[in-house]
Amino acid sequence: xxxxxxxxxxxxxxxxxxxxxxxxxxxxxxxxxxxxxxxxxxxxxxxxxxxxxxxxxxxxxxxxxxxxxxxxxxxxxxxxxxxxxxxxxxxxxxxxxxxxxxxxxxxxxxxxxxxxxxxxxxxxxxxxxxxxxxxxxxxxxxxxxxxxxxxxxxxxxxxxxxxxxxxxxxxxxxxxxxxxxxxxxxxxxxxxxxxxxxxxxxxxxxxxxxxxxxxxxxxxxxxxxxxxxxxxxxxxxxxxxxxxxxxxxxxxxxxxxxxxxxxxxxxxxxxxxxxxxxxxxxxxxxxxxxxxxxxxxxxxxxxxxxxxxxxxxxxxxxxxxxxxxxxxxxxxxxxxxxxxxxxxxxxxxxxxxxxxxxxxxxxxxxxxxxxxxxxxxxxxxxxxxxxxxxxxxxxxxxxxxxxxxxxxxxxxxxxxxxxxx
Amino acid sequence: xxxxxxxxxxxxxxxxxxxxxxxxxxxxxxxxxxxxxxxxxxxxxxxxxxxxxxxxxxxxxxxxxxxxxxxxxxxxxxxxxxxxxxxxxxxxxxxxxxxxxxxxxxxxxxxxxxxxxxxxxxxxxxxxxxxxxxxxxxxxxxxxxxxxxxxxxxxxxxxxxxxxxxxxxxxxxxxxxxxxxxxxxxxxxxxxxxxxxxxxxxxxxxxxxxxxxxxxxxxxxxxxxxxxxxxxxxxxxxxxxxxxxxxxxxxxxxxxxxxxxxxxxxxxxxxxxxxxxxxxxxxxxxxxxxxxxxxxxxxxxxxxxxxxxxxxxxxxxxxxxxxxxxxxxxxxxxxxxxxxxxxxxxxxxxxxxxxxxxxxxxxxxxxxxxxxxxxxxxxxxxxxxxxxxx
Numbered sequence: 001x002x003x004x005x006x007x008x009x010x011x012x013x014x015x016x017x018x019x020x021x022x023x024x025x026x027x028x029x030x031x032x033x034x035x036x037x038x039x040x041x042x043x044x045x046x047x048x049x050x051x052x053x054x055x056x057x058x059x060x061x062x063x064x065x066x067x068x069x070x071x072x073x074x075x076x077x078x079x080x081x082x083x084x085x086x087x088x089x090x091x092x093x094x095x096x097x098x099x100x101x102x103x104x105x106x107x108x109x110x111x112x113x114x115x116x117x118x119x120x121x122x123x124x125x126x127x128x129x130x131x132x133x134x135x136x137x138x139x140x141x142x143x144x145x146x147x148x149x150x151x152x153x154x155x156x157x158x159x160x161x162x163x164x165x166x167x168x169x170x171x172x173x174x175x176x177x178x179x180x181x182x183x184x185x186x187x188x189x190x191x192x193x194x195x196x197x198x199x200x201x202x203x204x205x206x207x208x209x210x211x212x213x214x215x216x217x218x219x220x221x222x223x224x225x226x227x228x229x230x231x232x233x234x235x236x237x238x239x240x241x242x243x244x245x246x247x248x249x250x251x252x253x254x255x256x257x258x259x260x261x262x263x264x265x266x267x268x269x270x271x272x273x274x275x276x277x278x279x280x281x282x283x284x285x286x287x288x289x290x291x292x293x294x295x296x297x298x299x300x301x302x303x304x305x306x307x308x309x310x311x312x313x314x315x316x317x318x319x320x321x322x323x324x325x326x327x328x329x330x331x332x333x334x335x336x337x338x339x340x341x342x343x344x345x346x347x348x349x350x351x352x353x354x355x356x357x358x359x360x361x362x363x364x365x366x367x368x369x370x371x372x373x374x375x376x377x378x379x380x381x382x383x384x385x386x387x388x389x390x391x392x393x394x395x396x397x398x399x400x401x402x403x404x405x406x407x408x409x410x411x412x413x414x415x416x417x418x419x420x421x
Numbered sequence: 422x423x424x425x426x427x428x429x430x431x432x433x434x435x436x437x438x439x440x441x442x443x444x445x446x447x448x449x450x451x452x453x454x455x456x457x458x459x460x461x462x463x464x465x466x467x468x469x470x471x472x473x474x475x476x477x478x479x480x481x482x483x484x485x486x487x488x489x490x491x492x493x494x495x496x497x498x499x500x501x502x503x504x505x506x507x508x509x510x511x512x513x514x515x516x517x518x519x520x521x522x523x524x525x526x527x528x529x530x531x532x533x534x535x536x537x538x539x540x541x542x543x544x545x546x547x548x549x550x551x552x553x554x555x556x557x558x559x560x561x562x563x564x565x566x567x568x569x570x571x572x573x574x575x576x577x578x579x580x581x582x583x584x585x586x587x588x589x590x591x592x593x594x595x596x597x598x599x600x601x602x603x604x605x606x607x608x609x610x611x612x613x614x615x616x617x618x619x620x621x622x623x624x625x626x627x628x629x630x631x632x633x634x635x636x637x638x639x640x641x642x643x644x645x646x647x648x649x650x651x652x653x654x655x656x657x658x659x660x661x662x663x664x665x666x667x668x669x670x671x672x673x674x675x676x677x678x679x680x681x682x683x684x685x686x687x688x689x690x691x692x693x694x695x696x697x698x699x700x701x702x703x704x705x706x707x708x709x710x711x712x713x714x715x716x717x718x719x720x721x722x723x724x725x726x727x728x729x730x731x732x733x734x735x736x737x738x739x740x741x742x743x744x745x746x747x748x749x750x751x752x753x754x755x756x757x758x759x760x761x762x763x764x765x766x767x768x769x770x771x772x773x774x775x776x777x778x779x780x781x782x783x784x785x786x787x788x789x790x791x792x793x794x795x796x797x798x799x800x801x802x803x804x805x806x807x808x809x810x811x
Contacts, residue, residue: 251567259462332793
């Protein structure tokens with residue numbers, strides 16, 4: 001039970017205050033040597049489970065609420081930035097510089113009536129927004145926000161992350177089908193197609209990271225990055241970012257809720273705070289995904305001079321800015337082209353990336369223990385090869401792969417074509 | 422479990438299997454969806470009853486009339502000057518050209534000839550209006566493509582400047598009523614000309630900006646090239662006019678083939694598309710904006726001081742007869758047919774609305790394509806429900 005204390009400064013303080021004793025002296029009492037008396041916590045021995053429960057609850061509460069505050073600020077940031085991109089001002093009426101706009105939005109959504117349509121399946125309809133938000137929050141459980149700041153460092157962290165984010169597709173499909181609205185159904189069906197398709201290249205793209213780090217634990221992955229994996233895995237980074245924008249249904253892959261086509265897609269029928277949940281999930285997904293990208297590819301919390309948490313936030317908001325930039329620039333990809341892009345373009349590139357990375361590890365790495373280590377020169381050589389492979393393969397694939405699909409052939413009899421007189 | 426999708430009410434797939442070989446390849450039912458009249462991208466209150474096989478469009482039934490206000494009948498109870506205000510509300514994003522077509526018809530009926538300066542002012546105003554209308558069309562088309570309002574906002578930024586110019590001319594921004602039978606409402610104020618010159622100087626740069634933003638964008642090109650192709654034959658048979666016909670490759674522009682006002686004194690090119698697909702219909706409007714700027718520039722050089730209104734009685738009573746006048750509106754051939762019985766109000770007022778007639782090809786253009794393409798095609802036709810429903 002004590003293993004989780006080792007690197008976790010977020011939970012150690014409270015846990016040790018409650019349950020420090022001889023058994024966990026190594027973690028809880030600084031400067032402890034075998035034979036010395038250990039610190040004594042509030043609770044008697046045998047009550048560690050209570051200390052653990054309390055500590056974990058407090059940590060989860062703190063992380064969740066701080067994250068929600070951050071997400072609120074992020075919605076403000078996104079709206080202001082998009083305002084700038086669109087040569088307008090953006091929200092600036094509520095509070096100083098419009099900073100209270102998210103609060104006003106939240107109050108509005110909370111006080112609005114939450115309508116359940118007659119044709120809706122009540123259970124699924126109510127469950128969908130909860131499923132969406134909960135799965136999004138579960139990502140926070142394994143994400144390291146700073147040095148020693150995480151809720152859990154599980155040894156299958158990356159796998160957990162992928163598994164949890166996949167549930168999102170189910171939530172969207174539930175919302176789409178349960179609404180009893182045809183636009184919502186379009187959104188739901190598109191969601192199943194798109195979200196599941198983009199899971200595949202996304203998972204393939206992180207295999208490269210996994211091979212290099214030799215661990216599924218996110219903390220180990222950050223520690224393994226002597227140089228950011230962005231340099232060693234540019235192709236993986238590209239696939240992951242593209243796949244992540246599709247998973248978050250951000251433009252240019254926002255076909256699930258394409259406003260100009262299917263009104264609001266899967267959440268057409270939602271109102272009040274249930275709509276608010278979807279909205280919250282989508283906006284905060286940008287933050288969690290940016291956090292995952294920063295952890296996997298951008299050195300996580302590591303960085304010179306500034307505290308680790310600040311570095312992490314800087315990276316997260318830097319990536320979020322890119323997502324906002326893309327959102328305010330690019331037109332939407334059509335759904336069949338979205339699918340073709342995943343299967344014809346990203347999937348082969350993902351496989352290529354795994355192959356190249358594995359070959360490099362075999363050739364450049366020197367065996368040490370169970371894994372292989374790289375010399376600094378080897379790492380830079382690897383970065384050089386991978387950047388070349390990325391540019392080359394993307395260039396070749398964009399020549400080779402055509403995303404255009406022809407229309408269904410229509411016989412003249414079905415058309416109302418006016419004939420010349 | 423009831424999902425309320427009403428699938429049992431949908432027409433059986435067998436019919437579409439017969440009509441469209443290749444459709445309904447999976448064991449499923451076609452789904453009928455009402456797109457509109459309340460839909461973000463039907464450009465007003467247009468309604469389409471669309472039958473889908475998944476995402477593929479099997480059939481489209483356009484339904485309109487939601488904005489019918491009886492403009493043609495209303496005109497029969499108004500004097501010839503009052504009718505001008507009705508024409509403002511037909512194509513409400515291009516009031517100036519509506520005014521122009523109407524006053525040309527009324528002048529033909531009454532046998533009036535406006536002074537030179539008035540004709541130049543009208544052409545300047547009409548060309549500015551064309552730019553404004555094309556800006557709206559381009560912006561909304563890109564919005565339909567899912568570009569999240571950024572190009573739309575860019576387009577609106579310049580449209581604002583044109584509306585400011587209109588405000589200088591006549592005090593109004595949307596429902597302008599600037600033109601009168603026999604001239605224009607008033608001469609342009611002194612500060613109009615420097616403002617117009619400034620606009621003419623800046624605008625080409627802004628058009629470059631739109632082109633740099635998205636015209637070569639891979640997503641846009643993939644989504645619009647080769648989609649919903651309108652052949653020249655089909656366009657001519659369906660009486661399609663305006664940018665839509667020219668995008669199909671037929672150089673038909675009433676400003677050239679049947680010049681009115683002072684168009685025979687200015688030089689400009691008629692941009693023509695090649696394929697007649699959504700991309701050409703999008704691109705041709707950007708090209709036409711540049712030509713409109715050329716026309717305005719030449720008019721500003723050529724315009725001479727003088728009166729802006731012909732001598733005419735305050736209450737016009739044209740002799741009994743009829744007249745048809747047509748102009749090249751932003752959306753196509755805009756024609757007004759007026760019949761007079763010698764009284765102060767037209768006996769009959771008939772409008773040839775270009776976007777209504779262009780809309781008739783929509784069904785043939787979109788069948789077999791996907792939902793997203795239909796929205797873009799509708800945007801590329803550039804309809805205005807005020808004009809379609811009247």
